[in-house]
Amino acid sequence: MSLASTLQAATPWFEQGQQALQQRLAQRPLELPAKNVILFLGDGMSLATVNAARIYEGQLRGENGEENLLSFEKFLYSGLVKTYNTNAMVPDSAGTMSAIMTGVKTGAGILSMSELARYGDCASGADQALPSLLTYAESLGKRTGIVTTTRITHATPAAAYAHSVSREWEDDGELPEQAKVEGCKDIALQLLEYSRGNGIEVLLGGGRRHFLPESENDPEYPDKKGERKDGRNLLLEWMKRHPKGEFVWDKRQFEALSAKSTHVLGLFEPSHMAYEAEKLIRNPNEPSLSEMTAKAIQLLQNRKDGFFLIVEGGRIDHAHHAGSASMALLETIEFAKAVQTAKDLTAGHDTLIVVTADHGHTLQFSGYARRGNPILGKVESIEAHALEGKQEVLKDLHGLPYTVLNYMNGPGFGMVQDEPYLERKRPDLSTIDTTEIGRRQESLIPLGSETHSGEDVPVYAYGPWAHLFTGVHEQNALYHYMRHAMSYQPPKR
Numbered sequence: 001m002s003l004a005s006t007l008q009a010a011t012p013w014f015e016q017g018q019q020a021l022q023q024r025l026a027q028r029p030l031e032l033p034a035k036n037v038i039l040f041l042g043d044g045m046s047l048a049t050v051n052a053a054r055i056y057e058g059q060l061r062g063e064n065g066e067e068n069l070l071s072f073e074k075f076l077y078s079g080l081v082k083t084y085n086t087n088a089m090v091p092d093s094a095g096t097m098s099a100i101m102t103g104v105k106t107g108a109g110i111l112s113m114s115e116l117a118r119y120g121d122c123a124s125g126a127d128q129a130l131p132s133l134l135t136y137a138e139s140l141g142k143r144t145g146i147v148t149t150t151r152i153t154h155a156t157p158a159a160a161y162a163h164s165v166s167r168e169w170e171d172d173g174e175l176p177e178q179a180k181v182e183g184c185k186d187i188a189l190q191l192l193e194y195s196r197g198n199g200i201e202v203l204l205g206g207g208r209r210h211f212l213p214e215s216e217n218d219p220e221y222p223d224k225k226g227e228r229k230d231g232r233n234l235l236l237e238w239m240k241r242h243p244k245g246e247f248v249w250d251k252r253q254f255e256a257l258s259a260k261s262t263h264v265l266g267l268f269e270p271s272h273m274a275y276e277a278e279k280l281i282r283n284p285n286e287p288s289l290s291e292m293t294a295k296a297i298q299l300l301q302n303r304k305d306g307f308f309l310i311v312e313g314g315r316i317d318h319a320h321h322a323g324s325a326s327m328a329l330l331e332t333i334e335f336a337k338a339v340q341t342a343k344d345l346t347a348g349h350d351t352l353i354v355v356t357a358d359h360g361h362t363l364q365f366s367g368y369a370r371r372g373n374p375i376l377g378k379v380e381s382i383e384a385h386a387l388e389g390k391q392e393v394l395k396d397l398h399g400l401p402y403t404v405l406n407y408m409n410g411p412g413f414g415m416v417q418d419e420p421y422l423e424r425k426r427p428d429l430s431t432i433d434t435t436e437i438g439r440r441q442e443s444l445i446p447l448g449s450e451t452h453s454g455e456d457v458p459v460y461a462y463g464p465w466a467h468l469f470t471g472v473h474e475q476n477a478l479y480h481y482m483r484h485a486m487s488y489q490p491p492k493r
Helices: 003-009 012-026 047-060 093-102 133-139 177-181 187-193 234-241 251-255 289-300 315-321 325-345 382-388 477-487
Strands: 036-042 077-082 143-151 202-206 246-248 264-267 307-313 351-357 363-365 405-410 443-446 457-462 471-474
Touching (some): 036 477, 093 477, 133 307, 234 246, 307 325, 315 325
Parallel strands (some): 036 351
Antiparallel strands (some): 351 457
């Protein structure tokens, strides 16, 4: 053995690489029917988000962070997904989730209709509805469920059951009069009327306001009312349709759910559910994403034909739009916890777990940060830390420090609130605690809300047919892989 190879073999990095090699050499594609399929969708979970959340999770445990892996990053099959819509380089959630749900790309803002449908034009959507993967699962006799931290009528979950030329039409009050005349239905009503197979057995998320009339108070917040203008209480109508089902709206009711319930509807907020960051300062009366995931699996799994479950970490996206990396990373860490929960509660030989995102965001790493640099902190010098053990903060050409994470655009431009917006300059962060939860990262371009990005997003897979998800994929191809996995029948010998 040469001196060089001896030195190599003596390092933990070399041993780690050898272990990774052996793990992959031992891996064999699992070509069996996927009795169960669980699709995890991290809304806005870009590669930079995954990377930063990985580091943050490790640092919260007192580690450097870079060596950490989120639960789904341990899956041996992964790839990249091209997210563009038929009319947009930088996509939206409606068009992207529709591609995943129907196997066909479509336009931005459109829910599970072909690209011939025009945004906001009800008549253009006639005969353009496309059946979703959830509907296909129902046709196979599988139980189905949707779990989300957003409104259950929001774009991502809605693409699984609704067909609409506008993601904004969450209740009838948002439907234009012309659309009503032409026969279009709001998304909440479509959810109520969804009747494929046995209907969707488990629905957990937020969005009570779209199911209640504007004359009725919210059950949790008496000062808030519903937003439906047709006078219909869709929650009561849902209960009449499912007499053996249960409607719950708080954590106590959620925890008391019976496994014998044929259908469950849990709506825990009038709008979106609470951020993970909010739970650090108050105790919202609602379950976490991982708790909802566990409950959904427990309710769905006792059936010979299996189940199809969609789980969305929807507030990753909202935190990014607000320009707050810390809040987005906490959402991503909880999302990863939900994935681990699902893996622990299911069997690897008959359950395909797919983890992906609908689109990215403009979050970026900046500067040459040292290893173990606080991910929400200011960039610290590699050389000073290595040679002298000092934490020397690097400066820009104006002598001002800058943070590891920043956005290409968004509300963090300038961040000096008493100056006119367009006259703001880079702030002096020298005395500011940039690791404070909820603080906005700086942005390059001033916008009221940070935007999506157009780069590829990751996909990770575990279980039967997971090997199909390696490589670079058009987003609509994910539908075809999951459909194949859930419908595959081995050849008779």
